[in-house]
Amino acid sequence: MENKKYFKVVAKCGHVGRRFYVPVQFAIRAQNGKEAAKKARDLPRVKHDHKDAILQVKEISYYEFKAINQVNKNDPYLQCR
Numbered sequence: 724m725e726n727k728k729y730f731k732v733v734a735k736c737g738h739v740g741r742r743f744y745v746p747v748q749f750a751i752r753a754q755n756g757k758e759a760a761k762k763a764r765d766l767p768r769v770k771h772d773h774k775d776a777i778l779q780v781k782e783i784s785y786y787e788f789k790a791i792n793q794v795n796k797n798d799p800y801l802q803c804r
């Protein structure tokens with residue numbers, strides 16, 4: 724099995740204008756923080772054109788990972804199609 728860790732990545736999201744954003748937490752599995760940031764940047768709703776789209780990357784436990792995923796699963800903004 725690969726040596727994957729769990730990260731909380733806070734990214735700028737939203738269609739609320741160029742200068743405005745909504746910070747959203749994403750739970751990402753990756754080998755390091757740099758890889759986690761890259762994966763989060765490619766997610767839908769993240770402001771891809773911003774160089775500073777990733778606000779924070781922090782290593783977390785598996786339980787925090789599951790909790791963030793559960794919150795995101797129930798967030799209507801992240802579930803709209």
